[in-house]
Amino acid sequence: MPWVSTPIAATTTSQSAISDPETSRPQSLPEGFRPSSERFTLHQIFYIFVVGGLGSAVVSGAINFTIAYGMYATADTSKSPIRLWQFPYTLAGDGGLSIPIQCTITWWLEVWLVNRHLRRGRVQAIGFMPEPKTRFFRWFMFLNDRPVRDHERGGGKMMHWLLFAGSHFARALIVSAVAFTVVWAPSVAVLMFVSLKGDEKKGTPGCEHDWCYKRKWAPQIFKSVKGSVLGILTTPLIVLFWLVRCGWALRNNEAHYGER
Structure with a gap:
Protein backbone atom coordinates (compact mmCIF):
# COMPACT_ATOMS: atom_id res chain seq x y z
CA MET A 1 0.00 0.00 0.00
CA PRO A 2 1.30 3.50 -0.76
CA TRP A 3 1.51 4.71 2.85
CA VAL A 4 3.35 1.63 4.07
CA SER A 5 5.48 0.96 1.03
CA THR A 6 8.91 2.15 0.01
CA PRO A 7 9.55 2.68 -3.71
CA ILE A 8 13.00 1.08 -3.55
CA ALA A 9 13.48 -1.47 -6.31
CA ALA A 10 14.20 -4.77 -4.63
CA THR A 11 15.81 -6.11 -7.78
CA THR A 12 18.84 -3.87 -7.25
CA THR A 13 19.83 -5.60 -4.02
CA SER A 14 23.38 -6.86 -4.18
CA GLN A 15 24.36 -10.46 -3.54
CA SER A 16 26.05 -9.52 -0.26
CA ALA A 17 22.89 -7.78 0.93
CA ILE A 18 20.87 -10.88 0.18
CA SER A 19 23.24 -13.12 2.09
CA ASP A 20 23.51 -10.72 5.03
CA PRO A 21 20.40 -8.52 5.26
CA GLU A 22 21.44 -7.20 8.68
CA THR A 23 24.30 -5.24 7.11
CA SER A 24 22.67 -4.27 3.83
CA ARG A 25 22.05 -0.63 2.89
CA PRO A 26 19.91 0.83 0.12
CA GLN A 27 21.89 2.04 -2.87
CA SER A 28 19.91 5.29 -2.83
CA LEU A 29 17.18 6.65 -0.61
CA PRO A 30 13.67 6.82 -2.06
CA GLU A 31 12.37 10.28 -2.73
CA GLY A 32 11.29 12.10 0.42
CA PHE A 33 12.85 9.70 2.92
CA ARG A 34 15.67 10.79 5.20
CA PRO A 35 18.56 8.47 6.14
CA SER A 36 17.77 6.17 9.04
CA SER A 37 19.27 7.25 12.35
CA GLU A 38 22.06 5.27 14.01
CA ARG A 39 20.80 6.30 17.47
CA PHE A 40 17.76 7.98 18.97
CA THR A 41 17.69 11.66 18.06
CA LEU A 42 16.07 14.42 20.10
CA HIS A 43 13.58 14.94 17.29
CA GLN A 44 12.59 11.26 17.32
CA ILE A 45 12.14 11.31 21.10
CA PHE A 46 10.02 14.46 20.81
CA TYR A 47 8.01 12.90 17.96
CA ILE A 48 7.39 9.64 19.82
CA PHE A 49 6.63 10.87 23.32
CA VAL A 50 5.41 14.46 22.94
CA VAL A 51 3.69 14.51 19.55
CA GLY A 52 2.61 10.88 19.78
CA GLY A 53 2.16 10.27 23.50
CA LEU A 54 1.04 13.61 24.94
CA GLY A 55 -0.81 14.55 21.77
CA SER A 56 -2.76 11.31 21.87
CA ALA A 57 -3.46 11.76 25.59
CA VAL A 58 -4.97 15.21 25.06
CA VAL A 59 -7.01 14.26 22.00
CA SER A 60 -8.20 10.92 23.42
CA GLY A 61 -9.09 12.49 26.75
CA ALA A 62 -11.13 15.24 25.12
CA ILE A 63 -12.96 12.85 22.79
CA ASN A 64 -13.75 10.38 25.57
CA PHE A 65 -14.97 13.16 27.86
CA THR A 66 -17.32 14.40 25.14
CA ILE A 67 -18.65 10.90 24.46
CA SER A 78 -34.67 7.06 37.69
CA LYS A 79 -35.02 3.31 37.06
CA SER A 80 -31.55 2.35 35.81
CA PRO A 81 -28.79 4.24 37.63
CA ILE A 82 -25.24 4.44 36.36
CA ARG A 83 -23.58 1.38 37.87
CA LEU A 84 -20.27 -0.40 37.70
CA TRP A 85 -21.46 -3.78 36.43
CA GLN A 86 -25.15 -3.79 35.58
CA PHE A 87 -26.69 -2.72 32.30
CA PRO A 88 -27.74 -0.49 30.66
CA TYR A 89 -25.27 2.02 32.10
CA THR A 90 -22.24 -0.08 33.05
CA LEU A 91 -18.96 1.78 33.46
CA ALA A 92 -16.93 -1.44 33.67
CA GLY A 93 -18.43 -2.61 30.39
CA ASP A 94 -17.93 0.79 28.82
CA GLY A 95 -14.30 0.83 29.91
CA GLY A 96 -13.64 -2.67 28.62
CA LEU A 97 -15.27 -2.11 25.24
CA SER A 98 -13.63 1.25 24.61
CA ILE A 99 -10.10 -0.18 24.95
CA PRO A 100 -10.09 -2.27 21.72
CA ILE A 101 -12.02 0.47 19.91
CA GLN A 102 -9.48 3.15 20.84
CA CYS A 103 -6.47 0.90 20.18
CA THR A 104 -7.78 -0.06 16.74
CA ILE A 105 -8.49 3.55 15.78
CA THR A 106 -5.05 4.59 17.06
CA TRP A 107 -3.35 1.82 15.08
CA TRP A 108 -4.96 2.84 11.80
CA LEU A 109 -4.33 6.55 12.38
CA GLU A 110 -0.63 5.91 13.03
CA VAL A 111 -0.36 3.59 10.02
CA TRP A 112 -1.36 6.55 7.89
CA LEU A 113 0.20 9.42 9.86
CA VAL A 114 3.67 8.06 10.72
CA ASN A 115 4.30 6.63 7.26
CA ARG A 116 3.12 9.90 5.71
CA HIS A 117 5.64 11.80 7.84
CA LEU A 118 8.37 9.30 6.93
CA ARG A 119 7.69 9.72 3.21
CA ARG A 120 7.82 13.50 3.53
CA GLY A 121 11.02 13.52 5.55
CA ARG A 122 9.46 15.01 8.68
CA VAL A 123 10.95 12.27 10.84
CA GLN A 124 13.79 9.77 10.41
CA ALA A 125 13.31 6.04 10.51
CA ILE A 126 15.17 4.16 13.25
CA GLY A 127 17.99 2.19 11.68
CA PHE A 128 19.90 0.63 14.57
CA MET A 129 17.39 -1.85 16.02
CA PRO A 130 18.16 -5.56 15.37
CA GLU A 131 15.48 -7.66 13.76
CA PRO A 132 13.68 -10.13 16.04
CA LYS A 133 14.45 -13.82 15.64
CA THR A 134 11.34 -15.51 17.03
CA ARG A 135 8.60 -16.48 14.60
CA PHE A 136 5.81 -14.59 16.38
CA PHE A 137 7.65 -11.29 16.60
CA ARG A 138 8.82 -11.55 13.00
CA TRP A 139 5.21 -12.03 11.96
CA PHE A 140 4.04 -9.19 14.21
CA MET A 141 6.64 -6.82 12.75
CA PHE A 142 5.73 -7.77 9.15
CA LEU A 143 9.06 -9.55 8.66
CA ASN A 144 7.77 -12.34 6.47
CA ASP A 145 10.28 -14.88 5.21
CA ARG A 146 8.13 -15.32 2.11
CA PRO A 147 7.67 -12.08 0.15
CA VAL A 148 4.23 -10.99 -0.98
CA ARG A 149 3.74 -12.36 -4.49
CA ASP A 150 2.59 -10.21 -7.38
CA HIS A 151 -0.76 -11.97 -7.68
CA GLU A 152 -1.39 -11.33 -3.97
CA ARG A 153 -0.62 -7.64 -4.40
CA GLY A 154 -2.45 -7.17 -7.65
CA GLY A 155 -5.35 -9.03 -9.19
CA GLY A 156 -8.77 -7.67 -8.46
CA LYS A 157 -7.40 -5.60 -5.54
CA MET A 158 -10.26 -6.72 -3.27
CA MET A 159 -8.42 -9.76 -1.88
CA HIS A 160 -5.30 -7.69 -1.32
CA TRP A 161 -7.26 -5.05 0.58
CA LEU A 162 -8.95 -7.74 2.69
CA LEU A 163 -5.61 -9.36 3.55
CA PHE A 164 -4.08 -5.97 4.27
CA ALA A 165 -6.95 -4.92 6.54
CA GLY A 166 -7.10 -8.30 8.27
CA SER A 167 -3.38 -8.33 9.03
CA HIS A 168 -3.54 -4.88 10.60
CA PHE A 169 -6.72 -5.61 12.57
CA ALA A 170 -5.06 -8.73 13.97
CA ARG A 171 -2.11 -6.73 15.26
CA ALA A 172 -4.37 -3.99 16.61
CA LEU A 173 -6.32 -6.62 18.56
CA ILE A 174 -3.09 -7.98 20.04
CA VAL A 175 -2.20 -4.47 21.20
CA SER A 176 -5.74 -4.15 22.57
CA ALA A 177 -5.45 -7.39 24.53
CA VAL A 178 -2.20 -6.30 26.15
CA ALA A 179 -3.61 -2.84 26.91
CA PHE A 180 -6.75 -4.41 28.39
CA THR A 181 -4.74 -6.43 30.90
CA VAL A 182 -2.84 -3.31 31.97
CA VAL A 183 -5.58 -0.67 32.04
CA TRP A 184 -8.97 -2.28 32.70
CA ALA A 185 -8.52 -3.82 36.17
CA PRO A 186 -6.94 -0.69 37.73
CA SER A 187 -9.69 1.45 36.22
CA VAL A 188 -12.35 -0.78 37.81
CA ALA A 189 -10.58 -0.49 41.16
CA VAL A 190 -10.63 3.31 40.89
CA LEU A 191 -14.33 3.25 40.03
CA MET A 192 -15.06 1.20 43.14
CA PHE A 193 -13.24 3.79 45.24
CA VAL A 194 -15.10 6.84 43.83
CA SER A 195 -18.61 5.33 43.86
CA LEU A 196 -21.49 6.68 45.93
CA LYS A 197 -21.24 5.96 49.63
CA GLY A 198 -23.51 5.80 52.68
CA ASP A 199 -26.88 7.54 52.64
CA GLU A 200 -26.30 8.86 49.14
CA LYS A 201 -26.08 5.31 47.83
CA LYS A 202 -28.99 4.07 49.95
CA GLY A 203 -31.18 6.82 48.57
CA THR A 204 -30.50 5.80 44.95
CA PRO A 205 -32.86 3.03 43.70
CA GLY A 206 -31.14 0.06 42.06
CA CYS A 207 -27.81 0.46 43.86
CA GLU A 208 -28.33 -2.18 46.54
CA HIS A 209 -25.98 -4.75 44.99
CA ASP A 210 -23.63 -2.66 42.87
CA TRP A 211 -21.44 0.44 42.87
CA CYS A 212 -23.31 3.52 41.63
CA TYR A 213 -22.48 6.99 40.33
CA LYS A 214 -24.08 10.32 39.66
CA ARG A 215 -24.60 11.45 36.09
CA LYS A 216 -21.86 14.08 36.61
CA TRP A 217 -18.85 14.06 36.89
CA ALA A 218 -17.41 10.69 37.79
CA PRO A 219 -18.31 8.91 34.50
CA GLN A 220 -16.92 11.74 32.38
CA ILE A 221 -13.68 12.06 34.33
CA PHE A 222 -13.23 8.28 34.42
CA LYS A 223 -13.64 7.89 30.68
CA SER A 224 -11.44 10.90 29.93
CA VAL A 225 -8.59 9.82 32.21
CA LYS A 226 -8.74 6.23 30.98
CA GLY A 227 -8.62 7.40 27.37
CA SER A 228 -5.65 9.66 28.11
CA VAL A 229 -3.75 6.92 29.93
CA LEU A 230 -4.45 4.46 27.13
CA GLY A 231 -3.28 6.97 24.55
CA ILE A 232 -0.05 7.81 26.33
CA LEU A 233 0.73 4.10 26.83
CA THR A 234 -0.07 2.73 23.38
CA THR A 235 0.54 5.53 20.88
CA PRO A 236 4.31 5.92 21.47
CA LEU A 237 4.71 2.16 21.05
CA ILE A 238 2.79 2.16 17.77
CA VAL A 239 4.78 5.17 16.51
CA LEU A 240 8.01 3.40 17.49
CA PHE A 241 6.78 0.27 15.71
CA TRP A 242 6.56 2.07 12.35
CA LEU A 243 9.78 4.03 12.74
CA VAL A 244 11.66 0.79 13.40
CA ARG A 245 9.85 -1.13 10.66
CA CYS A 246 10.62 1.55 8.09
CA GLY A 247 14.27 1.47 9.15
CA TRP A 248 14.43 -2.25 8.38
CA ALA A 249 12.71 -1.68 5.03
CA LEU A 250 15.25 0.97 4.04
CA ARG A 251 18.16 -1.18 5.22
CA ASN A 252 16.96 -4.30 3.40
CA ASN A 253 15.87 -2.54 0.19
CA GLU A 254 12.28 -3.71 0.60
CA ALA A 255 9.92 -2.53 -2.09
CA HIS A 256 6.92 -2.92 0.25
CA TYR A 257 6.39 -3.38 3.97
CA GLY A 258 3.51 -3.64 6.41
CA GLU A 259 1.24 -5.55 4.05
CA ARG A 260 0.54 -8.85 5.81
Missing part, protein backbone atom coordinates in the same frame (compact mmCIF):
# COMPACT_ATOMS: atom_id res chain seq x y z
CA ALA A 68 -19.16 10.23 28.17
CA TYR A 69 -20.98 13.51 28.64
CA GLY A 70 -23.39 12.63 25.86
CA MET A 71 -23.89 9.11 27.22
CA TYR A 72 -24.32 9.78 30.92
CA ALA A 73 -25.09 13.44 31.66
CA THR A 74 -28.56 13.23 30.13
CA ALA A 75 -29.25 9.57 30.98
CA ASP A 76 -32.56 8.69 32.62
CA THR A 77 -31.33 7.16 35.86
